[in-house]
Amino acid sequence: KQEVTQIPAALSVPEGENLVLNCSFTDSAIYNLQWFRQDPGKGLTSLLLIQSSQREQTSGRLNASLDKSSGRSTLYIAASQPGDSATYLCAPSDSGGGADGLTFGKGTHLIIQP
């Protein structure tokens, strides 16, 4: 069974810093991996989707990398802003890429101090 670990569980940094959030997974036979953001009391919003054949994806100040063989993904946030405060979850998919095959980590709770 796929197990997903996210480190750190919580992080508080001043505005403007560059951040790295880590995600590790035990089964490297994944189809893709998604990073999500969840604001308090809200649903999840997909940020980036990396196919297994890709090494990284970028969207604005966000960059996600994937090293499938070592079972690791990182989310890099550049020039952090208070609006980036949220919980970030990673979810590899090991069921042909279908959303039924997503296994979610417990997330990194991020606070950006103004």
Place this chain on the structure above:
Amino acid sequence: DAGITQSPRHKVTETGTPVTLRCHQTENHRYMYWYRQDPGHGLRLIHYSYGVKDTDKGEVSDGYSVSRSKTEDFLLTLESATSSQTSVYFCAISESYRGQGLGNTIYFGEGSWLTVV
């Protein structure tokens, strides 16, 4: 934002009563999912649907049933609610399933907070 509406958003019910949560989408996506989110467990899949009247079980399906009579609606039913089913329930939709590299993005609703007392 994807057009996903969950109802009710908040509900308190008593142990042993039936409860139905509704998910309505306006995106005409084929695939719909119900998840629950609990502290210490994260998000876990309950059931999913890959078309009208086509459903399958997820990781934590015991005590839950689902129905999908129309593309836009996916219902989650707790036949006899228990305290262990107190949770936040999220509906999600996706355009493709075992995708070919496109359209695997999954969209989530705002959640339904259920308390069983």
